[in-house]
Amino acid sequence: MDPVAKEKLLREVQGAKPQTAVDYLLLDAASIAHAHFFSTRDPVPSGGDVPANGILGFYNTAQRLIARFKPFRIIVAFDGRKLARAEIYPGYQSRWRRFNPELRRQVGLIAPLSLKLGWHVCVSDRHETIDLAASAKRQCGLDDSSMVFVTQDKRAVMLLEKNVGVVMRSHVIWDLVTHLDVSDEFGVLPSKVADVIALSGEGNIPGIFRLGRKTAAKLVNEFGSAERVYETLDKLHNHLREKLETQKAAFELGRKLTRLDALAPIDVAKISLEQLAFDREGVERFCTIQKLGTVLRRIDADYPLELWNLPFRKS
Template identity: 30%
Template sequence: MSDPKLLLIDAHALIHRSYHAIERDLTSPSGEPTKAVYGFASTLLKVIKEQQPQYVIATFDAGKSFRAEQFAAYKANRPATPDDLKSQFARCQEFCRVLDIPVFALAGYEADDLIGTLSKQAEEKNLDTLILTGDRDTLQLVDAKTQVLMIMGSTGELKLYDDAAVRERFGFAPEQLIDFKALRGDASDNIPGIAGVGDKTATKLLQEFGSVEKIYHNLASVEGKVGEKIQAARAQVELNKQLVTIDRAAPVTLDVNAARFGEYERAPAVELLRELGFQSLLARLPGDGDGDAADLAAHAPQDIESKYAAVLSETDLAALVKRIKKNKAFV
């Protein structure tokens, strides 16, 4: 991909992954929980630095999806959002806004739908799209103009998926992931698959027939119990395909001028990072960082009197340990 690049952020996926991946709790100087915000901000800054996108947009979920109306059990297995995470979504939006990154959220639609629609519009404007996510659902969008940067596991490792990488990983084309999930279901979204039809069988069927519709058209060619199970589950499979297909016609519009990245006021961004206690991220803000170094110096303690003593022997070490225990402090 060599055309101007649009970075689309699946914010909800990134926030949830950050919250669960960072083991220890983080709080701001005022005691506000911040570990999901820190993971979100750190990953976003890393990707922006490495990928150098000309345009950036963040997408968020907004309440229940229209899919819950089609299938009442859709995502019904999801646990309630932890109390200490709820406030962090707004903080992540605030971080995007101080970087002048547009935030998209639309009632009834998931972030995936907004990403699917915006990436389609980007292609029409001859832009390349890079999707930052931890959700494999978006791999169905991969094509010659769209790639997915997937956050892998708890390590935060980033893996780039283009068409070839998807085919290598799954054994079929990106758009066939829709049919694969229609057959196999998606436990994370509480979508049931066909009992007794595993990954290998579903993959083989798609490699042979190409799609769910063609499988049912040629069902007589599917012998034995597998054919019977597929026939019996037809209504569920057809519903599944609707549920797992990303809507690429959501009522949102890509404004490339609003999404152009880089021209933001540094002072509010620096102020927010300092308020959250993210001093280590100041130097990673895009653009000229000299002001951040000066800001840190200006707020550093001044005229601190220091006394040093070299520990050169076991006797010196024992004396030091004795002093620490006596004073119950180590500075």
């Protein structure tokens, strides 16, 4: 990004960091578990316990972020199984289908465990977690509440606002993504990331073949939007113009796939009114049945006796 654009960015995002205590901490459970599945060392199971490194990674990350952001409500979200985007593009697969069987097993245990911990769980069969986050962001804007979204989905940077933070994993650290981080990675403002992804692709989104992210960012910065690029193709050199013309269908597909559903079914106002208690007996029973002794021992270390069966309350 050129110096003038970077200076404009700095002026635009001053004070954009969310407050220390937030109303909602929204956790992309599968994404967090996947990030730790291959990197978190699981203590040697004993007494017939089964591996739980993905669950442990998710739980440990959640606890660290709870301590940092002090959320009023904790929401654990999951991708649906019959995604609307897969109907638009059959090659678009849920992350769930790409996980190996052991990781799928562990992710499947996070929802019931979370409920027993007093955390809210949200899933919509046709939506991804990123859509639930977009819907939650819209609702937060209506009542001036704040949210932090924790994920590895790079599209999440499109959600950055003064009252909405995004936490991603960099190496082994989960930390807030800044607007400058976005400009360094995508070369554009957060509001223009969708244009870059629609042009160059990302993950499940194919994009235009052999159109790199830097080229896409340069075009978006020069013309203002991906649509404007297509309206002024005559200003591009022959090779690039031909590439964009012949692959316009790929761009239009990418645009559809990057569009987030801000009306996805999550009701943060309702969640704010629901108090879920930490059910210690339920946690012990669940972990015993599922042979998650390593997880139970960690939970016991975090929750002293006096916190058993107490709801989360707003201070």
